[in-house]
Amino acid sequence: MKTILHKANTRGHASFGWLNSYHTFSFGHYYNPERIHFGALRVLNDDTVKGGMGFSKHPHDNMEIVSIPLSGDLHHKDTTGRDEIIRQHDVQIMSAGSGIAHSETNANHDKEVKFLQIWVFPKEKNIEPRYQQKSFKPEDRLNQVLTVVAPDDEHAVWINQDAWFSLANLEAGVEKIYQIKRKENGVYAFIIGGQVTINGEQLDARDGLGIWETETINITANSNTEILLIDVPMKLEEA
Template sequence: MNTIKHTSESRGTANFGWLQSRHTFSFGRYYNPERVNFGALRVLNDDIVTAGMGFGAHPHDNMEIVSIPLSGDLEHKDSTGNTEVIRTGDVQIMSAGHGLTHSEYNHSKSNEVNFLQIWVLPKERDIEPRYQQITFSPEGRKNQWQTVVAPDNDQVLWINQDSWFSLADLDARMELAYALKKEGNGVYVFVIEGEVTVNSEELKKRDALGITGAEVINFSATKDARLLLIEVPMIKSPF
């Protein structure tokens, strides 16, 4: 088993006034040749957008884009006709496929929105763009894994890749294991809140750990913790 640890403090930063962002991987003006991707996982941005502000219409193609609001609500609009509000507790995915444009704004005029923006390289290129969002019950991830994105489960969000996203809210001292869905995949663990030990590696809030060469991964919460786990194929760097 091999691991790579990315602490919260080691992430790239961007501050545009209306947007404060922390970049786990190279993005925008932040470039680190050692942190371009983790397999098919290309982007993991931790964004805070001030009230009423956001990203104007801009294009994407051939990328699977997942948004997870951590607090506040996010307003989405795209060129395929979707206009939605993504609220805390929702997970959204957009398959950019052969190309579309979209915008994302803070839906509130008084409060910030904090959300994770995650990009995964697609399995098939130039598919028809598609959009989907689901509200997931908090009880479904209490001391267990709640799958929210998968290529093989019509009860969750579909992704154009052999990738699975799972959330878990662990009580302190709770232990949990994760068995990989596909042989050869890697797992990227991101600690949204709290503290957890992953296969003897201690992680704190917004720390992350990439793991390859494992079939089962063991977790033990040292404090109440909320985790995001992303399983992806270990493809080569996109650049």
């Protein structure tokens, strides 16, 4: 088993007034050659956007982009004609594929929106751009590990990669064993809130732990904890 620990206070940081963003991996002006990606996981940004502000229209291609609002509402528009509001408990995915432009703005003027922006390298390049979002009941992940992104689960949003995202809200003292989906995959655990021990490593809010070359991970909630598990291939396919 191999692991890599990223404490919350070691992340990159960018503040532009309207945006406060923490970067687990190199992004924008933050560059760390030891933190480029974790397998197919390329970006994990922890963003807070002020009321009425946001990311104006900009292009992407050949990237799977997942947004998970933690509080507040996001307004999404893109060049396929999509015009959607993404709320807490929703999960959005955009397969940029052969090329798409989009904007993501705070749908409200009187409160912040907090969300995780996550990029995953795709399995197949230049597919037709694709968008999907779904709402997930918080009670369905109470003391359970709920799959919200998957290539093979009709109840989750679909991703163009052998990758699975799962969310769990665990009460203090609850223990879970997570089975990694493929032997070629590893798991990046991101602690949204609370305190948890994973494979003997104590983690606090916004810490991240990558684990690979193992079949399972052991999770024990030391307090009421919210956790995101990102199960991704560890080797990138050559173009």
